[in-house]
Structures are given as C-alpha cells and as structure tokens.
Amino acid sequence: MTRNLPFNTTELREKDNEHVIHPWGFLNSSDKQDTLLLADSESIYVRDTDGEQYIDGPGGMWCVQIGYGNEEMAQTIADQVRRMTYFSPFGKLSTPPHAELGAKIAELAPGDLNRVFFATGGSTAVDSAVRFAWFYFNVTGRPDKKAIISREGAYHGSTYLAASLCGKPRDTTHMDLMTNLVHHLPSPNPYRRPDGMSEAEFCTAKVKDLEDKILEIGPDRVACFIAEPILASGGVIIPPDGYHRKCLEVCRKHGVLYISDEVVTGFGRLGHMFASDDVFGVVPDIIICAKGLTSGYIPLGAFIASEKLYQDILDSDEKTAVFSNGFTYSGHPVACAAALKNIEIMERNDLCGHVRKITPHFQQRLRALGNHPMVGDVRGVGLMGCVECVSDRKTKEPFPWEMKVGATIDRKCQDKGLILRPMGHLCVFSPPLVIASGQVDQMFDIMSAAITETADELVRSGTWKG
Template sequence: MAAIPKAAGEGRGADDFPADDLTRIAERHLVQPWPVAGSIGAEARGRIEAGEGVYVTDAAGRRLIDGPAGMWCVNAGHRNRALADVMASQAMELSYNSPWYTTNAPSAILSGRLAGHAPDGVDHVFYTTGGSSAVETALRFMQFYNNVRGRPEKKLIVSRQGGYHGSTYLSASLNGRPRDHDWMDSAGEQVVKLTCPDPFRRPAGMSLEAFADFLVAEFRQVIETTGAERIGAFIAEPIMASGGVIVPPDGYLKRMHALCRENGILFIADEVVTAFGRLGEVFASKAVFDIEPDMITFAKGVTSGYFPLGGVMIAGRLFEDLRRSNHTEAMFAHGLTYSSHPVGCAVALKNLDILEDGLLEHARSVSDHFQKSLKALEDLPLVGEVRGMGLMACVECVADRFSNNPLTLDLEVGKRIDRHCHDLGLLVRPLINMCVMSPPLTISPDQIEEMTAILRRGIELTMDDLTREGLWNG
C-alpha cells in the first residue's frame, strides 16, 4: 500500500477509511506492544471505535463492558465530558512549556494536592510520561542520591518474581515474569529477585503466617549475604497487577518496609496500578497497607488514561540529605521533554476533583460486591482461585485443584475465555491461564452482575472447548 496522502482541506480521520483499509494500514505500518516475531510488523489487532462509561464499542458494533478499564487506567470511565473539556481548555491556554527553564501553574498546583494525599513527608513529585519512566526516574534518583552521599557501591535493586515494573531497559530489568526476559536483554547484574509473595502458590502445607515469615527471612538473608551497603532500593507493587493480582500475606509489606529502614535501603512502592482509586484511595501505601515509602511511582489512573502522565512522589528528607551533602554542585541530570506537561497536569487536577467528589467513595462502596460476585466463580471446576482487593481481581484457571498446576492446561486458556467473553459483551485481560478484571471505578452493582455473568459463561464455554479437544477432563 502506498503512503496515505493528506486530503485537501482537513486531514483524513478514521471515518474517511473503510474498515478493510484500516486493517491493511495497520498490518503494513503499525507496530503494537508485545508482538511475536512471527507476526511483528504485519498484524492488525481488534479495533475499538468508541467508549462511554464502563462500555466500549468494537469495530463490529458490539457494546462491551471494559473489564480491564483499558489497561488498569480508565478509572473515571470513558467519554467523561469534564476531563475532555479541561484537556481542550488547557491546550488552548498553554499547550506546552519547557520544564528545563520554566514552570506552569497546573503542575505546581497538582504537586501540592498530590502531596496532601501521600503519606506524611512524601511531599515532592517529579512528573514523567507514564509508569515505566516513573520507575526509571525513581531508580536513577536512588543512584544519584547514593553517589552524592559518597556511597557509589550502594546500587543493587531488589525486586520480586512475578512483579512488573515497566518496559524501559532498567525498569524492565526488574520484571519477574519469565517471558519478559526470554528474548530481551536486561541489566540483570543490577537486580536481585526475591520469591513471589503469592499465597496461592506457597508450598503445600505451609500456613500463611509461615509463608510470610519465609518471605521476610529471605529478604533478611539477602541483605546479610549481599551487604546492606550494596543494596540501594527495594521495589514492590503493593498488589502485583500484571503478575496476576497477587495480594501478599497480611503484614508482609510492613515487615519488608521495616527491614529497609533498618538497613538504609530505599523502599519504592510501585503504585502505577493501585493508586487513584483502584483500592479506594488516591495512594494505597499508607491508607491500605500502613507503610510510608521513600518513593511512590504512579501513572495510569492519575489522568484516567485521558493523557499520558506519570510521576514519582519522593520523601522530602531525601532532598534535605542532598542539600546537606558535600557535593552541592552535583546535578541530577535526568529529565523528559514532557515532564510537568501542562495539559496532562490540568487533566490530572480535574481527575482528582472527580475522585474526591464521590468516585473514591463509590469505588469503596461497590468493591465488596465486586469481590464477592467474582469469588462465586470458584464453583467452576476450571477455576483454581479468584483473588483481589478493591476493584481489581484475577480468576486463575488450573488443570486440577490438587496440584494447582497450570502447565498441563492449554496455556491459551485466558485468550480462549477472552474470545468467548468478547462475543458475549465483555473485554477481559487474558494472562496465560488467568483473567484479570479491573473495570472503571464508575461501575454499578448491576453492571458488576452483568460482567460476572458473562465471564461465567465464557469460562463454561472454554471448559466445553477444552473437553471436546481432549485438553482437559474436568
């Protein structure tokens, strides 16, 4: 297909192209995230045409509940007029300014409001363009902080198996999902990975309390063996999102945080998913898990997906340490062209208004119903566990409930369920043998019931498929 010429007058929009042409253009020119080598640069994924509230409409005209809220992010729902209006208004007032030399009002106001929601003392923010760059910024700040304080050897980063922290080189190096590293290089020498805190996959016969003791003891052993003087940071999602909505044992995070404080290790809470209402709070670290991190990374829900924005909340005492150092000339040589973007910050301010004006309370009010409704799916033989918190949950499918083994099961089971659900009116986030649900916070109890009923039917149809194909015997 030849290059697409611009039409005379206004530029050509989606409505000017037949559906088949859009598919061919995508196959010829568009590269989307996480492609496989066999189709890279030559694929067209299912197209979403419109959205409203908790629903999206696909290219075939089907109205679907947006089960994943885009990518954990459309917290205020699709087609929110207030967010769209403020985005347009700010673009007409000030569309951009260089953060190297100037400041804009929305970014300054937003920083103060975010500090008001963060744990006490975590009162500064560096804005980025998304979650990966937020994590990258936190790690680079840790490196800078230790260099300036005369501790250049204190750079190792401790993360966890099953975790996900981004797609930039250093943030991706922290990821603990095997397929993330199968064909991609990483800075593995800078990272130590601990056991995934997944209670569902703890050793047989081990209590939750003993599992938590094991996890904490493992971290303590790493500190003793490696040396606290070499470990710069521990990073953790309060709930592992893309790893399958892993909710750690009670008290685990607080104990890990205490170990960090005892050994001068910075604790980075990766709240890219759990912040801005997903767990009913703007930030979940203190309010939900009773921890006060040194840094909190955020993105996604900060603008409800309407504009790319992320950031790092940083404890003020870390800046005080730097200002008292013997290297006041040292420069934190890190920044992004779109740091503190005025449009993104204006949208985030309005999004925060919406959260504070009732959406957080609504999310808290429906979360129990959401969890109980999905938990009932455990009566299906294919479902090993339904777990979650707030408005995020995971349905994990297993080959059998004795071994909880997914490996003898068709590893496309999540995609099979998603395909059936799509036909029935629901988008699902498939993760190998798991289905993740994290709908817009605006979802109603009736919509939760509709979502669960469709998911149940999608799983039942998948069980029929697997049985018919001899892949599963129930």
C-alpha cells in the same frame, strides 16, 4: 448494543497489520485477523470499529478511573491546549498546572512524601525513581549503594531499567536486560506456597527472603527494594497480611530505600488515592504513580519522594549536584491539567468511597467463579481481580501457557460484550471505577458463562479430562 460507526474495519486492520509494531505483540504470529480496533467509548463501555459495544473489563489497562468520554475533562484539556500548550520543564522553568499538580499530589500522598518528579508514564517514572535513589546515595556519600531488589512476577515497565526490574518469565526469553545490579526474590504468592505452610509462616519466609538477600549482597551495596503493593500484571498477586509492613521494617533496619510502585494501585483502584499507607500501613520512601493519575486521558507518571530524602540532599556537601534526569514532556501542562481535573472529579464524586462501597459485591461475585472446576484460584482486592485456570485443582497444575486458556475465555466474553485481559492461563480485570453494581453483575455473569463454555469445549475436544 451495536451502533453504526464510520470506519472500514478491513482496511484499518490491513494498515495496522502492515505498518504497526504492537507493544507486547507476538510479531511472527500468523493470527493477524484478530486485531480488535476500538473506536468509540463512553463511561465503562468501548465500541469497536463495527460498532459492537463491550464492557471494558481491564479499564483500558488498569487506568480508566473516571470512565470514558467525560465532557468536563475534554473541555479542560482543550482549554489548556489553547492557553499554554507546552513549555520546557527543565531547571527553573515551570507552568501553572505543573506547580499546582505537584502541590496537590504532595497533599494526597502519605507521610512526608512531599517532592514530586513528573515523567511521561509508569516506566519512565520507575526509571526516574531508581535513578533518584542512586543520585541520593551518590550525593550523600554512599556511592556503592547500587543494587536493586525486586521480585519474581513483578512488572515495573518497559524501558531498559524498568524492564530489568520485572520478574515475569517471558520478559527475558527474547529480550536483553541489565542483570548485574538487579536481584529478584521469589514471588510472595500465597496460592503457590508450600503445602502445609500457613499464610503467616509464608509471610515470615518471604520477609526473610528479603533480609537474607540484603545480607548476601551487603547492606552497603543495596540501594532499594521496589515492590508493587499488589503484583498486578503478574496476576493480581496479593502478598500475605503484614508482608509490606515487615519488608519496610527490614529495609529501615538495613538503610535500604523502600519504593512502592503504585502505578496500578494509586488513584482509587483499592478505594484510596494511595494504597501504601491506607491499605497496607506502609509509608515508603518513594511512591511511583501513573495510569489512574489522569484516568488514561493523557500519558503522565510521577514519583513522589519523602521530604527526608530531599532534605538529606539539600544538607549534603554536594552543592552543585544536578539530578540529570528528565524528559521533554516531564510535567506536560496539558497532562498536568488533565490530572488536576481527574483528581477534582474523583474527589467531588467521592469515587474512592464508591469503590469501597462496591468492592464487597465485586469480590463476592469474583469468589463465586472459584466454584468452576477449571478455576484453581480467584483473587482480588478493590476493583481488581484475577481468575487462574488450572488443569488439576489438587496439584494446582496450570494449563500450559501455549494453550492460551485465558485468551479462549476472553474471546467468548467478547462475543457476549465484555473484554478481559488474558495472560496465559490467567484472566485479569480492573474495570473503570465508575462501574455500578448491576454492571458488575453483568460482567461476572458473562465471565461465568464463558468459563463454563471453555471448560465444556476442552472436555469435548479431549484436551482436558475435566
């Protein structure tokens, strides 16, 4: 459905090309005309500056839970701007939304996770959580506990510390990262486990990787293990059954903090406000959230620490210790008001229940894409999914990254009214949680047609034997 919008696309593209440095952009690419300028939105749909409408496959970027253009949310944000636009959150200063949201998140979080620190997004929440773990060990007399264990394929953000925790291959190619304190375990991707190994054996092996690494570094030197419940930007990698629970046991055994990065999985993506306990049976020491916390209306992130950690700090002898970490916009009142309204809307409409109800259909349509000859693996949980394209289903050889097969599929989807998130030979998607069953069908019909067209084109051009 096309609509007339008052924008000059050519002029805007020119301004964008000439002046904007894009996050994760290929800066010296000659492909400058492709920039898609999105100007309008409603529910699960976005429109470009030419008025073309698309289903938003990636949900913005794993974050648009309640859908676009919610009037009640707009009103809440406007009201808060008028009433109390901003004030410093440092020390003993606060605002009503800041205090209310802290209490609400503590109520929703599992176990004794009860103490909330607000950041400005996911990366700054990850940084703050790790700094809090270091602070905790410094204050409680274990200053040597500094090492952080992460995993290959992980994505934890883009600030220096958070980026250093990431394990995606491209991250290190042209960028500098901190390497002395971060250790990466092999990815727990069951699709790429050794031939002949059962999923249960693979799980045991991946948990052993963690314990071996802790023992190699020395438990007295390891601060924390950080893990996304599902490695989202790494290609929706779903670790084998029981993996998180067993990793938590290993962490407990060796006095290592378990940090669950729920920036993607938090706030309904898997049908629960937090997935750590409800889906994976794990109550971590710290949970990190962002994105869906405000449904993407305003940037906000947070970490939630257990009451136990907080009490240990209170009980320590270090009575003047300052947690010297914080941002001008930590707990911004407008962002906190938006988050409170977002949670209220999610609860009132039982959005988590809707996700649980629609998930079987979404996942069944996703599995059906696995019948395409160029698709090696389809995987997903809740309302997140990934299609992995391979040139040989037997050897699981992926299409080379440079071929950008995912981008070709995405372009064909866009021609049919759907945006995906391509990553090399992968396409990932996580639509707004308000998506209805018929819209799920529309999404997967488009994807299926785009995959068929891409495969035909590759065979016709002689690039792939089929």
